[in-house]
Amino acid sequence: MYRLCLAASAALMLAAAGPAGAATAPAPTMLVLDASNSMWGQIGGVSKFDIARKSLASFVGALPAGQPIGLTAYGHRRKDDCLDVETVLPVGVLDKSRLDAALKPLAPRGKTPLARAIAQAAETLDYKKQPATVVVLTDGLETCSANPCAEVEQLVAQGRQLTVHIIGFDMRATEREQLRCIAQAGHGRLALAGNAQELALALANVHGTAAVPEAAGRKSAALHAAPAAPRAGAQFEVTWDGAAMDGDSVTLSLPEVPLGGGAGFSYLKKTGKAVVTAPETPGAYELRYLDKKGGKPLGTLALTVEPAEAFVTPPPTVPGNKPFLVKWGGPANRGDMIYLVEGKKQLAYANPTKGSDAKLRAPARSGEFEVVYQTQNGKVLATQRVTVAMEPIVLRLAGLVAKGKPFTVAFTGSVGDGDVVSYTPVVDPHASGRTYYNAIAGSPAKLVAPTVAGKYEIQYKNDGVLLATLPLIVQ
Known part of the structure; x- marks a missing residue:
């Protein structure tokens, strides 16, 4: 807000x-x-x-x-x-x-x-x-x-x-x-x-007692904005006729802001132009060029801030636990974000960079979600629904597993970065052996059995969330 x-x-x-x-x-x-x-x-x-x-x-x-x-x-x-x-x-x-x-x-x-x-x-x-x-x-x-x-x-x-x-x-x-x-x-x-x-x-x-004096000894300054009607939240350039003095400022305010009062936005100017960020609320505003010593503006310009425009276009359906690309358009101001959300919870995000699609990662579960373009102050400019279809993880173990020996676990489904295949000892939590495998390296998972025979459980996890299990008996 x-x-x-x-x-x-x-x-x-x-x-x-x-x-x-x-x-x-x-x-x-x-x-x-x-x-x-x-x-x-x-x-x-x-x-x-x-x-x-x-x-x-x-x-x-x-x-x-x-x-x-x-x-x-x-x-x-x-x-x-x-x-x-x-x-x-x-x-x-x-x-x-x-x-x-x-x-x-x-x-x-x-x-x-x-x-x-x-x-x-x-x-x-x-x-x-x-x-x-x-x-x-x-x-x-x-x-x-x-x-x-x-x-x-x-x-x-x-x-x-x-x-x-x-x-x-x-x-x-x-x-x-x-x-x-x-x-x-x-x-x-x-x-x-x-x-x-x-x-x-x-x-x-x-x-009627708050008189604002004239700026002594200064010439008027004609202001120019490019574009003439900037979009809400977007940056635009302000130039003026005449020489600037260090300490002068350009302000953008609602018309109700007094000449002697604080302004909504203030930028110190030492060169012949200023880069100003338009407010996120569209409407009528006024640019003012102010002398560093105060007084009435040396120049003003009525300016209309137009509503911001943005869109997000994800694929209608994306695989679960996988990255996907979102086409988008918008102001791409500093602090703007593109989110994947479920209700009010943000699941993934990307900074909108002009010239490239936004990359988000789908959660490891099926469901309906929203892709949202949001400004740095929390204003939502665009939303689009996306369906996530998660292919279940299936684990398969071939043959018997001998203690202390290598063995493999095949897996299929929506495999993603950060997924891990491991096993958990049931009888002896101190049993040794290679107990995890990064699934992104591909199936099958290569593990080393523990040195203690007994019952174990093979687990497939995504960011700590259990997606699949399989009993393991080590002989």
């Missing part, structure tokens, strides 16, 4: 205009905090909830005096209750000590009733009679069978001037669509954060 460290994309202004002729006044704002059980997850050894609690406290402390603000939490009282939404701090004039006191006793426990929490926050703000702003901080999607997008759309239609902003904390790139839908329905902005620094920046952007 492949996470991006993300943050907000632009300033989200909370202020709303007052009546005509009156001074602009800040709209009352309700912060909605996720206290679901998943907020116990850790980033850098600190729980997401502790990071969020500290970031909210710092954010509120930086707001201008007179800002009406309140706090709603969900999931903090009961484990499996979709009604667990509470206004823990009624809207009032900014008072950081009151917010700290409201945050302190909260602990993650329950579910994620996003739609209900946003609706309750709007009601508390009296959104039908006055401008109101809701800022949601969540680490997950709705888990209570509601539709937060439809809920927000209805609230906005009924409200006087309701704005809903949403910050997704430590969420997968694939989860951002529901959050984007909520932000669009609420005429607000979507911000994504992957760690404490990015969350602080996202909240600062919400307040």
Whole structure:
């Protein structure tokens, strides 16, 4: 599975205009905090909830005096209750000590009733009679069978001037669509954060205080990507017009990543080109050329990452205990693998090397298996079923066996590398003699009988697994 460290994309202004002729006044704002059980997850050894609690406290402390603000939490009282939404701090004039006191006793426990929490926050703000702003901080999607997008759309239609902003904390790139839908329905902005620094920046952007300076004394750089629309997980080349300085970097990020925040991928550049690996999640991204001293990008390029394409084509049926070749196609990035699997168990693997088929070894048993092309982050790009037909191993012993004398054991069936023919003494475990033979050398197996007469058992094993036996009497 492949996470991006993300943050907000632009300033989200909370202020709303007052009546005509009156001074602009800040709209009352309700912060909605996720206290679901998943907020116990850790980033850098600190729980997401502790990071969020500290970031909210710092954010509120930086707001201008007179800002009406309140706090709603969900999931903090009961484990499996979709009604667990509470206004823990009624809207009032900014008072950081009151917010700290409201945050302190909260602990993650329950579910994620996003739609209900946003609706309750709007009601508390009296959104039908006055401008109101809701800022949601969540680490997950709705888990209570509601539709937060439809809920927000209805609230906005009924409200006087309701704005809903949403910050997704430590969420997968694939989860951002529901959050984007909520932000669009609420005429607000979507911000994504992957760690404490990015969350602080996202909240600062919400307040409009995270300005990013221009890069001083540098010319703009026009970026070029080849191919223009790379495949997910594939490497592609980035070039630019103009001279690079040691320490400059090229980054590839989701559009929601702020200009002053961390990016999904960063590469130090000392030459006129960069080799960048596209993320495994297809979609819209942005390339940025960044000055080593920071500031706004010297150049940007909108880039679409296309879905990766791959295939695996093994023979329909292969003999058991034998190697077989798999034709394949795919990105062949570092860490990509082609596996033979049974359920979730990996039985054999090969590194995909361009220009050659992948070589796998079938297990020493009949059955249905899957050949899988998998990326370094565990994403499966292609699968194909293969049938393994194991020809049973049959042992045959010709004539009598005298103690201390050579004898042979013929064998047939699906013989593979690592197979061994041996015998096990039944009466005297200390009997001497040559007791094993590598079957890959061919039938018959050449053994030397033990020096002690008695009953023994000839065994045929594959990687320690017993495939066939035959009684042996030494005279």
